[in-house]
Every structure is written in C-alpha cells, then in structure tokens.
Amino acid sequence: MAVSNHHGSSPAGDGLSELLPGEHSYRSLGERIGSIVLNQNKHRWPWYVVFFIAFALLQVMMLSITWLLWRGVGIWGINIPVAWGFDIINFVWWIGIGHAGTLISAILLLLRQQWRNSINRFAEAMTLFAVACAGLFPLLHTGRPWLAYWMLPYPNVLAMWPQFRSPLLWDVFAVSTYATVSALFWFVGLIPDLGSLRDRARSPILKGIFGVLAMGWRGSAQHWARYETAYLTLAGLSTPLVLSVHTIVSFDFAVSIVPGWHTTIFPPYFVAGAVYAGFAMVLTLAIPVRKWYGLEDLITMKHMDWMAKIMLATGLVVFYGYICEAFYAFYSGNKFEIYMMTNRMFGPYAWSYWALIFCNGVVPQFLWFPQVRYNLFWLFVISQVVSVGMWLERFVIIVVSLHRDYLPANWGMYYPTIWDWGLYLGTIGQFTFLMFGFIRVLPMINIFEMKDLWHRIIHRGHGRVAHAGDGRHGGAMAPGTVQPLGSPAADVEG
Amino acid sequence: MERVAESPIYGLVAEFSDPESLLQAAERTREAGYRRIDAYSPFPVHGLAEAIGFKDNWLPWIIFLAGVTGTIAGFALQIYALAIDYPHNVGGRPLISWPAFVPVSFETTILLASFGAVIGMLGLNGLPRPHHPIFNTPRFELASQDRFFLCIEATDPLFDIERTEQFLESLGPDAVSIVER
Structure with missing residues (x-):
C-alpha cells in the first residue's frame, strides 16, 4: 500500500493479477462489494439458515449467563483442583482466533502482501467479535461480573489498587487495549468505504446513517496522505500489540509454578497457535461466504492456498512446541514435570492428548499437498479439525496440568456440566450472529483497497503515465460517458 | 483576501476519468503556480499528495x-x-x-x-465535517466511486475565474465546473 509497485518487482507483484482475475472496473468493484450491503435481496436462504441457528445459540448463551448470575459459578464443573475449567479454555481459544485478523490486517500490510486486501476487513471483524466472546469468560469466571471494575485502577474508598505485578492484571490491560485498538483499526479502514456507501445509497435513511459514520470523508489527496500514515502506523502498533497479547495470556500460565505451565516456550508457541487457530477460522468463514455471495474472483483460490500455507507453517511451530514440552519435561529431571508428561500421555485424560496430537500434529500435514490446499471441501474439514485441536490444546494445558499437580491428596477429575457447554456453544452462536450481521450491514471486503489493487494490476508495466487508447482505463466505460449513480443498472435497495 | 473570502465561489473543479490524468493535471497545475489546490480520488493515488504540494509531518x-x-x-x-x-x-x-x-x-x-x-x-483532516463546499460539485458522488477531481480553490492568489477555467480546460478534463459555497 505504501509504495507503488508498477513493475512487479516484489514477489507479490508478480502474481498481482492472480489476486483479482477477470475484467473489473473501479465502478464494478464498488458495486459488487457495496451491493451486498445496499441490496438486501442479495441475501439468500443460506444467510437466513446460518443466522437463525446462530441466533438460537445466542439464546442458549443468554440462558446460560442468566442461570449463572442467578446461581453462581457452582453450576459449572470447576472445583479444586481444577478451578480454571472451560471458561479459561474458551477465553484462550477465542482470543487466539482473533489474532489471525490482526495478523492479516497489520503484519501482512507491513510486509506489503497485496493478497490481504480481499480478506482483511472480514478478518478484522472476526477479531473484534472473537475478542467480544473471549472477554465474556474471565468476566463471568470472576463470579461477580458486576464488580469487574475492581480490576481497573481507580481511586476508591477501599484505598486498594490492583496488583500490577500479576499477569492476570496484565491480561486485563492487554485484552482491553487489544479490543480497543482492533476496533479503531477496523473503523479507520471502514471510513472511506462508508463514504462510498453514502454516495451509492439511495434511501435517505441509509444515506444519513452512512453519512454520519463516514464523518464527511471526501477523498481529498491531503486526507488520503494522512490517512495512509495513520493506517500504516496503526498496523505498526498492532503488530507488537498482538504478539504482546498472547504472550501475556501465556504468562497467566508460565509465570505460575504448576507443572506443565511453568515453561519458557509458552509465549512463542501460544502466539503461533493463535495465528494457526485464527486462520482456520478465517477459512471456515471464507469458504462458504465466498460461494454464497459469488466472490470467487475477489477471494481467489490463491488466497485459500496462501492461508492454508500459513496454517501449515504455524501448525508446525505449534507441533514443535509440543515436542519441546515433552523434551523439557523429561530433560528437567524434575519428578513433578516428568509425572505431568506421563500423566498427559497415559493418564486418565490421555485421549485428549493423543487427539490433540492427531488434530494439530498429523492432520495439518496434508496441507503439504497442493491438491488438498486447492480442494475447498478438505480445506474446510481441516480447518474444523484445527479448531478442535486448538481447543484441545488449551484443555490439555489447563485441565490436565491442574488435575494432578504436587500433592496426590489434592488430585481430582474435572467434569464440565451442561452449563459449561451451554456457554461455550452460546459464544459460538454469538460470534456467528455478529459475523453474519456484519456481512449484511457493512462491506465485508475493503472497497478502496480492491480499487487500488485493480489500479496496480492495470498499470503494471505501463509506467506511471496513462497510455491513451488503453480501453481498460477508468474501467469499462468510455471516457466522457458518465453513468449517474442509481441508473437502472445499479442495484435496488430492499 | 477579504474580498475573496466573501466570494460565493469555492473554486473550479475539473473532472477526470482515471488517476493518471488526475496526477498529470495536478502536477501541471502546481507547475503553473497554483498553490491552493486539492485532488479527490476514490482510493489513494500515490504521488498525488506530492503533486499538489502537500507536506505535513x-x-x-x-x-x-x-x-x-x-x-x-x-x-x-x-x-x-x-x-x-x-x-x-x-x-x-x-x-x-x-x-x-x-x-x-x-x-x-x-x-x-x-x-x-x-x-x-x-x-x-478537519473531520468529522458533514458538509463541505466540494460536495456541491456536479457528480461529486462519483469521487468515491470511479471519477477523479481536481479543484483550484478561489482563495488561490492566482485564481481568476476565466483564466483558471481556460487553464483547467487545457488539461483535457471530462468536465470543468464552477463550484459555489
């Protein structure tokens, strides 16, 4: 985005036209993406089916939360020794899923990967909604969420401050900062597109809503210059932020002395695992959505291929983490560490460990084959397996480490209740509900970045100055013939 | 300056169909000595801010x-x-x-x-600003879609409605319009 790349000198530049195949124009790109919002008739039965199921699960979440607030955390399966059950598993799982959004929007932007343009908006929304789901769990796990503000530093009558030396408090700051910055980044990316929708909307109400949200964006070159500085800086700020968030989440474990938690490999392998799980979720959502909305030429198989490759690479890092964990446990010579590892592999929860190795160690290896990466069915299946695998990883780390630590007298088993499952499935409903709501009210692909990409494609190798007579300039229209917006060709709002 | 500020005219706006023409026009406008100019495009056009002489750190x-x-x-x-x-x-x-x-x-x-x-x-950027005189330009709603606009503002010392209009016409735009406040 920052440097024009007309001659295709970078590796990404060579395959630019693969990212946006076919004939487009600036107008058609805006219409394709914008009409999903402006023309509500575009939403067919799959949207309604998914939205309905998600809404039903959302009610399960509401019910689970209501009953929890009424009766207290005793309705969950948590108890000593496993006091961190599903709630912390799900917290880490969701926050990890969110991380792929930031990776796509920030890190790939800094690395000038043009292919991020068609998936970044979508992935950023995923980040926001995943963080919203994640935040619920520790909040409810406190037992009295109405006192959650006690975690914040404010002058109070108790004359008490939060414990700033605790990773749990670092988590409060990390996750709330992450949620705020992700929302800012997402909103800044939306401003020009909201302006575009404002100019395309025909109903005065929609025009008004998009007009207010666009804040009077007019596409001035001066504004664009500052906009790009701000956007790039936000990407630069989000990159260390996203690494810090999952590092701090891993500190929740690594700073303690529980066998299986107290290891230095946690921060890097948690971050890799987060990206791995996040890409699985992006694929899970992108594969059906691009088909239902006919976006196959905007989110191409090349995108799928690259996402699968990132999943494979981060999956290998995660698997390396598992190997290191096992190695260090035995190499330490510490009998509690050694017992922790043998208990993981052969104890009462051995099934979860071997299922984890199968999901995160074995299954992703199929992604080495291009035939698998280019097969949407298998890619979708593998993404599901990876999501399950990453959930199991947190189960193994949390439950299996806690249930047998130092004193055999304190050993116990963990049995989740229906309310644990209800809240977990409920947040999946909430996430899907928010995602599908978002698809309907905001452009799910960044319109101006796609226009910019198209501009690069049609001018690659042409130099900076336009060639007269190149029919592709300015899109499919001949110069001078201006089609007003809202001509019969344009879409109808429903 | 007082007189200009009261003028009902915001500026003269030329419309182009592609970013390259806009960039070239912006460079020529700047070479011609105009300083209070701005360009409008649906996506960031690289080099455009420099072409209109915008620098802000x-x-x-x-x-x-x-x-x-x-x-x-x-x-x-x-x-x-x-x-x-x-x-x-x-x-x-x-x-x-x-x-x-x-x-x-x-x-x-x-x-x-x-x-x-x-x-x-x-x-x-002076946002949020719901209204701005540039929105009075005919077809400006296309500035967020696929059209490219160049504006010479009336506050420019060299601004002269006839000569500036002739100058803009010489840049080969699709249309030139007088935009009122």
Missing part, C-alpha cells in the same frame, strides 16, 4: 508524543499505586519492581499512540 509527531505519554502514564500509575500510595511488601521484592511494570506500560503506550493516530488523523 504533524501526524507522526502526534503519535509519538501520545505514545510517550502512554509510557510515562503507565509507569507513573504503577509506581504511584504500589510504591507511594499503598506500599506493601510482596515476596520481598523492591517496591519499584520495574520489570513487572513493563507489560502494563507497554499496553498503555500502544493504546494512547493508537488514539493519537486516529484522533490526530481525523483532527488534522
């Missing part, structure tokens, strides 16, 4: 200062809370155990710098 400084404020505020908060207002001994650690204060200070740095970036960008 405030934003990085705002972000930097906001970030530094965040770092200082983060450390100050923790030192005040744990060493001054309510000093208590945790496992024999020093009261100002600064390595443990790094994560929170890091997060406050990022938080304030990000707000600095967003609020600074909007503030310097």
Whole structure:
C-alpha cells in the first residue's frame, strides 16, 4: 500500500493479477462489494439458515449467563483442583482466533502482501467479535461480573489498587487495549468505504446513517496522505500489540509454578497457535461466504492456498512446541514435570492428548499437498479439525496440568456440566450472529483497497503515465460517458 | 483576501476519468503556480499528495508524543499505586519492581499512540465535517466511486475565474465546473 509497485518487482507483484482475475472496473468493484450491503435481496436462504441457528445459540448463551448470575459459578464443573475449567479454555481459544485478523490486517500490510486486501476487513471483524466472546469468560469466571471494575485502577474508598505485578492484571490491560485498538483499526479502514456507501445509497435513511459514520470523508489527496500514515502506523502498533497479547495470556500460565505451565516456550508457541487457530477460522468463514455471495474472483483460490500455507507453517511451530514440552519435561529431571508428561500421555485424560496430537500434529500435514490446499471441501474439514485441536490444546494445558499437580491428596477429575457447554456453544452462536450481521450491514471486503489493487494490476508495466487508447482505463466505460449513480443498472435497495 | 473570502465561489473543479490524468493535471497545475489546490480520488493515488504540494509531518509527531505519554502514564500509575500510595511488601521484592511494570506500560503506550493516530488523523483532516463546499460539485458522488477531481480553490492568489477555467480546460478534463459555497 505504501509504495507503488508498477513493475512487479516484489514477489507479490508478480502474481498481482492472480489476486483479482477477470475484467473489473473501479465502478464494478464498488458495486459488487457495496451491493451486498445496499441490496438486501442479495441475501439468500443460506444467510437466513446460518443466522437463525446462530441466533438460537445466542439464546442458549443468554440462558446460560442468566442461570449463572442467578446461581453462581457452582453450576459449572470447576472445583479444586481444577478451578480454571472451560471458561479459561474458551477465553484462550477465542482470543487466539482473533489474532489471525490482526495478523492479516497489520503484519501482512507491513510486509506489503497485496493478497490481504480481499480478506482483511472480514478478518478484522472476526477479531473484534472473537475478542467480544473471549472477554465474556474471565468476566463471568470472576463470579461477580458486576464488580469487574475492581480490576481497573481507580481511586476508591477501599484505598486498594490492583496488583500490577500479576499477569492476570496484565491480561486485563492487554485484552482491553487489544479490543480497543482492533476496533479503531477496523473503523479507520471502514471510513472511506462508508463514504462510498453514502454516495451509492439511495434511501435517505441509509444515506444519513452512512453519512454520519463516514464523518464527511471526501477523498481529498491531503486526507488520503494522512490517512495512509495513520493506517500504516496503526498496523505498526498492532503488530507488537498482538504478539504482546498472547504472550501475556501465556504468562497467566508460565509465570505460575504448576507443572506443565511453568515453561519458557509458552509465549512463542501460544502466539503461533493463535495465528494457526485464527486462520482456520478465517477459512471456515471464507469458504462458504465466498460461494454464497459469488466472490470467487475477489477471494481467489490463491488466497485459500496462501492461508492454508500459513496454517501449515504455524501448525508446525505449534507441533514443535509440543515436542519441546515433552523434551523439557523429561530433560528437567524434575519428578513433578516428568509425572505431568506421563500423566498427559497415559493418564486418565490421555485421549485428549493423543487427539490433540492427531488434530494439530498429523492432520495439518496434508496441507503439504497442493491438491488438498486447492480442494475447498478438505480445506474446510481441516480447518474444523484445527479448531478442535486448538481447543484441545488449551484443555490439555489447563485441565490436565491442574488435575494432578504436587500433592496426590489434592488430585481430582474435572467434569464440565451442561452449563459449561451451554456457554461455550452460546459464544459460538454469538460470534456467528455478529459475523453474519456484519456481512449484511457493512462491506465485508475493503472497497478502496480492491480499487487500488485493480489500479496496480492495470498499470503494471505501463509506467506511471496513462497510455491513451488503453480501453481498460477508468474501467469499462468510455471516457466522457458518465453513468449517474442509481441508473437502472445499479442495484435496488430492499 | 477579504474580498475573496466573501466570494460565493469555492473554486473550479475539473473532472477526470482515471488517476493518471488526475496526477498529470495536478502536477501541471502546481507547475503553473497554483498553490491552493486539492485532488479527490476514490482510493489513494500515490504521488498525488506530492503533486499538489502537500507536506505535513504533524501526524507522526502526534503519535509519538501520545505514545510517550502512554509510557510515562503507565509507569507513573504503577509506581504511584504500589510504591507511594499503598506500599506493601510482596515476596520481598523492591517496591519499584520495574520489570513487572513493563507489560502494563507497554499496553498503555500502544493504546494512547493508537488514539493519537486516529484522533490526530481525523483532527488534522478537519473531520468529522458533514458538509463541505466540494460536495456541491456536479457528480461529486462519483469521487468515491470511479471519477477523479481536481479543484483550484478561489482563495488561490492566482485564481481568476476565466483564466483558471481556460487553464483547467487545457488539461483535457471530462468536465470543468464552477463550484459555489
């Protein structure tokens, strides 16, 4: 985005036209993406089916939360020794899923990967909604969420401050900062597109809503210059932020002395695992959505291929983490560490460990084959397996480490209740509900970045100055013939 | 200047069909000596800000200062809370155990710098601003779709309605319009 790349000198530049195949124009790109919002008739039965199921699960979440607030955390399966059950598993799982959004929007932007343009908006929304789901769990796990503000530093009558030396408090700051910055980044990316929708909307109400949200964006070159500085800086700020968030989440474990938690490999392998799980979720959502909305030429198989490759690479890092964990446990010579590892592999929860190795160690290896990466069915299946695998990883780390630590007298088993499952499935409903709501009210692909990409494609190798007579300039229209917006060709709002 | 400011005319706007023509026109306008010019495009066109002679380095400084404020505020908060207002001994650690204060200070740095970036960008751009005279340009709703506009504002010292219009016509635009406030 920052440097024009007309001659295709970078590796990404060579395959630019693969990212946006076919004939487009600036107008058609805006219409394709914008009409999903402006023309509500575009939403067919799959949207309604998914939205309905998600809404039903959302009610399960509401019910689970209501009953929890009424009766207290005793309705969950948590108890000593496993006091961190599903709630912390799900917290880490969701926050990890969110991380792929930031990776796509920030890190790939800094690395000038043009292919991020068609998936970044979508992935950023995923980040926001995943963080919203994640935040619920520790909040409810406190037992009295109405006192959650006690975690914040404010002058109070108790004359008490939060414990700033605790990773749990670092988590409060990390996750709330992450949620705020992700929302800012997402909103800044939306401003020009909201302006575009404002100019395309025909109903005065929609025009008004998009007009207010666009804040009077007019596409001035001066504004664009500052906009790009701000956007790039936000990407630069989000990159260390996203690494810090999952590092701090891993500190929740690594700073303690529980066998299986107290290891230095946690921060890097948690971050890799987060990206791995996040890409699985992006694929899970992108594969059906691009088909239902006919976006196959905007989110191409090349995108799928690259996402699968990132999943494979981060999956290998995660698997390396598992190997290191096992190695260090035995190499330490510490009998509690050694017992922790043998208990993981052969104890009462051995099934979860071997299922984890199968999901995160074995299954992703199929992604080495291009035939698998280019097969949407298998890619979708593998993404599901990876999501399950990453959930199991947190189960193994949390439950299996806690249930047998130092004193055999304190050993116990963990049995989740229906309310644990209800809240977990409920947040999946909430996430899907928010995602599908978002698809309907905001452009799910960044319109101006796609226009910019198209501009690069049609001018690659042409130099900076336009060639007269190149029919592709300015899109499919001949110069001078201006089609007003809202001509019969344009879409109808429903 | 007084007289110009009261003029009902905001400027003259030329419309182009592709970013290259706009960029070339902007460069020629600047060469012709016009200074109060602006260009409008549906996506960022690289080199356009330089072509209209726009240079502004405030934003990085705002972000930097906001970030530094965040770092200082983060450390100050923790030192005040744990060493001054309510000093208590945790496992024999020093009261100002600064390595443990790094994560929170890091997060406050990022938080304030990000707000600095967003609020600074909007503030310097004069947004939110629901209405602006440039919106009076015919077909300006296409500036967010696929048309490219160049405006010479009436406050420019060289602005002369007839000569400027002739000049803009010489750049080969699809249309030139007089835009009122």
